Amino acid sequence: MRMLSEQFQHYGQQWPEENDVTYFIALLDGGEHRFRRESLEAHFTGSAWLVSADGQRVLLTHHRKLGRWLQLGGHADGDVDLARVALREAEEESGITGLTVETTPFDLDRHRIPARGIEPEHWHYDVRYVVHADASEDFVVSDESHALAWRSIREIAEDPQSDESLRRMAWKWLRR
Numbered sequence: 001m002r003m004l005s006e007q008f009q010h011y012g013q014q015w016p017e018e019n020d021v022t023y024f025i026a027l028l029d030g031g032e033h034r035f036r037r038e039s040l041e042a043h044f045t046g047s048a049w050l051v052s053a054d055g056q057r058v059l060l061t062h063h064r065k066l067g068r069w070l071q072l073g074g075h076a077d078g079d080v081d082l083a084r085v086a087l088r089e090a091e092e093e094s095g096i097t098g099l100t101v102e103t104t105p106f107d108l109d110r111h112r113i114p115a116r117g118i119e120p121e122h123w124h125y126d127v128r129y130v131v132h133a134d135a136s137e138d139f140v141v142s143d144e145s146h147a148l149a150w151r152s153i154r155e156i157a158e159d160p161q162s163d164e165s166l167r168r169m170a171w172k173w174l175r176r
Helices: 002-014 021-028 031-035 082-094 153-158 164-175
Strands: 042-051 057-063 069-075 107-113 122-132 145-152
Touching (some): 021 031, 057 082, 057 153, 057 164, 069 082, 107 164
Parallel strands (some): 042 122
Antiparallel strands (some): 057 145
16 A cells, blocks of 8 residues: 555645645555445545547446446455556446556546435545557446447547546546
8 A cells, every 4th residue: 555655645746736635645544444335434446547549539438326427437345456446447347358557546536425325425535547448449338337438538628518527637638
């Protein structure tokens, strides 16, 4: 977890205008428990900014539970290697094989998840990684999605109706 703390600190230096970094570092002090959804107040999740082979598009999911277009991702389920979590979730949710993941965080996003059933409202500390598709971009819609779609990264960046965090990631990608 020390490496993750160092990555968060580096991220904070790279993106000083983003204020959530200190929360991510503080949540690490909760230990490995914070990588499990049983940590009811807050826990880490891993997400994939899954880019096409040409780097021009990103694969989004119309999330079944939240009813919004978002990046692929999910719970760490005890895995402290969040890059591995992002890769696993991208593979499971897209059905695409041969994916590769960059091992440093691309984006951090802390957001509230509404109460649902017996699950109370809680915080997701989402650590997002760039995941690359190779030549095959054929996906399979999983049970977690209503739909999947490749979307132009530039269009996401320029669309004021896009989710704020998706726009932020799109602009980061375009600045690379």
